[in-house]
Amino acid sequence: MPTPPIPQNEMDRLLSLSDFDLDYAEYKDNFKDLAKLAAKVAGTEISLVNLIDSFTQWSISGHGLEIEQMPREDSVCQYTIINGEHFEVEDLQNDERFKDKFYVTDEPKLRYYYGIPLKTKSNHNIGALCVLDKNARELSPEKVELLKIIADEIVSRLYDIKVISKLKNKLTEARETQKKVAHDIRGPLSGIIGLAQLIAEQGEDNQIEEVLEFMQLIHRSGRSILDLADEILSADKKDLKPAANSNEFTLLVFKDKLERLFIPQARNKNIQLTVSTSANSEQIPLAKNKLLQITGNLISNAIKFTPPGGHVEVELSLEVNDTDSTLQIRVKDNGTGIDEKGIEKILQGNATSTEGTASEAGFGFGLALVKHLIDTLNGSVNIYSKPNEGSVFEVRLPQIRQ
Template sequence: MPIPPLPENEMDRLLSLSAFDIDFTEQKDCFKDLAKLAAKVAGTEISLVNLIDSFTQWSISGHGLEIEQMPREDSVCQYTIINDEFFEVEDLRNDERFKDKFYVTEEPKLRYYYGIPLKTKDNHHIGALCVLDKNVRELSPEKVELLKIIANEIVSRLNDLKVIDNLKTKLLEVRETQKKVAHDIRGPLSGIIGLAQLIAEQGEGNQIDEVLEFMQLINKSGRSILDLADEILSADKKEHTAAATNNEFTLLVFKDKLERLFIPQARNKGVRLTVSTSAASEQIPLSKNKLLQISGNLISNAIKFTPPGGHVAVELNLEVGEAYNTLQIKVKDTGTGIDEKGISEILKGDAKSTEGTAKEAGFGFGLALVKHLIDTLNGSMNIYSKPNEGSIFEVRLPQIQ
């Protein structure tokens, strides 16, 4: 079996991909027009926009073929990301690397492939735009140049989406600050108004007209600012309620995304995957920053090392604290387990590549990426495991606003 290719800068490539913090379940409509355009330009039946992480090729959009993911080691695009300009296979049936793959021997029985790497501004290949067909094709130089333009537009659009997400995050932070400021000024203003009222009442008894008039002005100004604080709080509450209706990320939303993304992987190997949440905290909003990258790599890793008939269980819980909440992610499996040396290497970020229980290719970067992302979020990870007794990966991430 051919050894899967690996870019020399694989860890940097994965970090570049994780920086986009992509939700693979929500990108289809964003790139559908570009995928269709690529197929039309090339004159092929199929085109796909693929992103490649540690374990999986994610087809975030496409034209002519309904597919969401496949194991990285089965993909053709894994070869595209190690090439600088393009990767072409004139007939997949005649290539030792691909002739036995399911998409060649079964429907859609593909023959032709042409892929262009999706390059970030720092020249990391995070995926590929590819066009495919059931018949042998030949692309003219003009068509190739147009496909390169489309590939650049895909990366540009990914960058735009990243900027929009960052702006949304900053807007939420501003609203949170706005709310805190409004709360902070209410107390002092209420005290000023109360004092002014008291002086005004004493002044009336002494009939000090100037003092009365001055105190009335203080009272009026104070009430105006207090009304403004109430208005800020009211507006923030309405906006927060609207955001909660449409965009809030909760444990229930998290659970739904993990099931959609990774149950197909588990099913394909004959492994049962379950995701559960804590009922007491499943509706509380939380930050989704890097959560799919962290949990996704842990789940894919668990599936990889769990034999057919085994079980991978994901438990999501949000511990509510006085200062901040803490998200807890547990990924349990009935797999091959890890010895003390292996656990130590993972926690140091030095995990080595190993083969899965079904001879899946190992790249050795998934858990290193997880450790790096957890550290950047000021979180922690513990591993409980023994050889042949399964493993438990426990991640704790502070949800500091």
């Protein structure tokens, strides 16, 4: 098997992709028109909009071919994100890198490929727009330029989706802040009104000492309201976790997304993947920030190092306290396991590439990305493993109660 190509800026590329915080199964309709347009422009039967993470190529939309994902090492687009402007294969059947791939030997028996990188504003290739056909093709310079314009529009829409998602989060945060302010101010404000009313009702019967005491209480209540206002106005929004969006991201929603995205990967290797939630907290809203990226990489890694016929278990739970809560993600497999040195490298963010149990290619950045994302969310990860005894990854992520 040829050595898989890895971009020199792979870690930065993966971080750039993770910044979009995408659910790869949600955006088929967002890009369907552009995928169809790309096929029409190129005169090909098939076009795909592909995003490439540490382990997987995700086809988030397409025309002429129903496919949602494939292992990164099987894809042609892994070469497109290496090249500067485009990557073309005139005949996949005669190319040593691709002639034995399932999409060449079996239906749709593809022959022609042309891919254009999806380049972010930070100059990272997070995926590719590709056109494919069962017959040889030749694209004119004019068609290539049109495909580049379509690729730019795809990236522009990804940024639009990112902005809209942030605005939804901020709107939810504003609503929650409004509720909190109304609740917190009601107490001291009611006290002020009550004391003022008491003074007014007593009229001339008020003793100067009582009035002074009442005034001190009013002052303290007013001061607490001002302190609350200062706290709200000076709060550093960067330190706040994004609130759950208006659709309420819960453990049940999280479970459903993980099953839809990763059960196909597991089945492809004859591995049983199960996802379970804690019944007492599965309906509580939580922040979805980077959860799919973190958990998805852990699941893909577990599948990679578990032999066919094995199992991967994912447990999701939420520990709820009076003021905050903690999300716990537990990914357990019965795979090859990790020695102490390997665990130490992962925890230091220095994990290196190794082959999977079915000779899957190693890219060496999945667990490093997971460690980085967990750190940015002020979380923690523990790893329990021994060689040939499987592995357990336990992630804890603090959540702000809504």
